[in-house]
Amino acid sequence: MKLAFLQDVYGYQGPFATVYLDTSADAEDAAKAVQLRWRSAREQLADAGADEATLRALDETVDRHEYRIGRRGQVLVATAGEVVFGEELPTPPEDASDDEKVHFGTLPHLLPYLRLRASRIPHVVALVDHVDAELTVVAAGAEPRTRRVQGGDHPVHKSPPGADELNEQRFQNRVEEQWLRNAKEAAEEIGKQAMRIGAELVVLAGDPQQRTLVHQNLPGGVRERTVQTDAGHLDRGASAEGLRDEVEDTVAAAVSAHVDEAVREFEQQRGRDERAAEGWSAVLAALQRGQVRTVLWGSPESPSWLHVGPVPNQVALDARELTDMGVSSPGSAPASAAVVWSAAGTDADLVLVDPDEVKLTDGIGAVLRYTDA
Template sequence: MEMGPLQHVYQRPGPFVTAYLDTSGDAEDAAKAIELRWRAVREGLQEQGADDADLTAIEEHVREHRAQTGQRGQVLVAEGGEVVLQDELPAPPTDLPAEEQAYVGPLPHLMPYLRRCMTKVPFLIADVEHTGADLTLVRGPGETDEIRVDGEQHPVHKTRSGDEENHQRFHMAVEERWKRNAEATAGEITERARKIGAQAVVLTGEDQQRSLVHALLGDAQDLVVEPQSRQVSREELRQEITRAVHAAQISEVVEEFRREAGRGGRAVEGWQDTVEALRRGQVRTLLWTTDDDHAGDLHIGAGPMELAADERSIKETGGEIIGDVPASAAVVRALAGADAGLVITDPDAVDLTGGIGAVLRYRAA
């Protein structure tokens, strides 16, 4: 997951108010239930000295939220009387301790959000036929759009009537229409996949037309995956694709980390070396295997790369300490500032000192 899109959040001076809210819509009076949950979170924020303008901004978003059925949640971050980040969570944040559901500090507390975002893999399903295709755009749990791609309708079926010459001419006309419809479908798939940032494309439907579309996808061919079974629900397919994409991403980064670490190359692990690499802007992808989203505190300065366990490291470079924050909050800001990536996995995938490591852009001199 690339952290660059979060840069706009960290361009704000702070302090920040971070709220994780259960917005599940299964209760009989869902709107009232959500309001009551927000009151509890708001009380926790007020106890930490949250600015009234920030609380009002979040409350307006909560009131405007349209309850939907199913188990879900939201993360909301406010600063300077504005909501600067709002996103859906794939499940209620009820597993978070109360102090993490409501957090006020110099930086937003985003690691719980990012951990949950790992289950949001956007992908596209194309049910292909000779006359077009039905596209399903899946952004995450419960977030889908249906789009119909209509191609030329007649003739699209071959027949055996007529003399041999007319028969061949008719078949060629049909195959040309198949190809033109495949081109239209492939173009729409490519464009829609780009717009939603799809990490996978699943092709179903008529075998021959599916092969034509696949051949015309261009760069999007690399996204095509084959599900284990086509006889599953959309939610089961979403979960399967999510697991497959995550496994591939984690495997790729872990393999590179091990290769570089084994030859003393572009890899570091442990808090001291990884934080130093973050300070230098060396980190390309950070590996995080700890379940502890606090993992102690770090000192921070005003700049995104100003983080350290030792105050002197910041002061010696002319910076000023603006506060102490959970280590994960400082790390995420540094990753966003460096436009670096983050991979969250469990310790079984890779054994890292302190639960943290990184693949670097370059070796330190």
């Protein structure tokens, strides 16, 4: 997964308070239960050294939470009296350890969040007919947004049979020209939104003829990441569930393909002893050089903590490595938090892999941008 959307969070000066809450609303006293969980987390953050202004900012955010029926969670990151990141989670954070659920330290603790959203990638869903296009834009780390592209509506319906043949053909030509104009407008907006959020996938649904026109007019880089589906139609509300299921399946397939491709490339490069690194020492050395294109995270058990400096490529097993780089007072952070920060700051992707599918020394590996001379 791409981590550029986290750059804004890392632009703040820590220390950071990170909290994961179960905000499920599957009982009548859900609000009270969440407040009790937050009260416990608040006490832990205070004991860890979180300042009162930051805790109050979190108080206000938790108090404003909008409860919806079902099991879900929430992640919040705050520093210096401000909540700088927050997102609803698709499930409660039950798999996160206690140390991950409540953390106060140099860096935000975001790997549990990334694990929970690993099945979601930035994408655009476009539902089109001969006039309109309804876009659902799903950016990383943000709630879905809906946009509508209103095309011209005259003429868009071909004339009934029985008209003069010549006039009939002229009218049909005008209709098809209007379809094309509307398709170009829709394609332009889809391309703009896809590039804005770095969409890894575009799902194009709706009227088959208009879908084809829109697809043909998408920018090349976006068209390559577009799949078409017969599910959905702007005029049939009953098809919404079918489209939703189709989108979920398509996104899941794209995520799985991305992971498979990263593992396949890693295995190829490792076999050639070229653009691959594995084990803590080799991966951290590559991160220090800005050499990593993709981090493969399996299930590293140690080290628990890493030493970090003020910039993302300053991450090391030994604090002396950082002092040799000129860092006067190295800090420390949980290993997963440090790797996510370093990957995001050096424009590397993160791929969570099944340890049973690929064996990695120390549970961590990397595909590199280039090899050392």
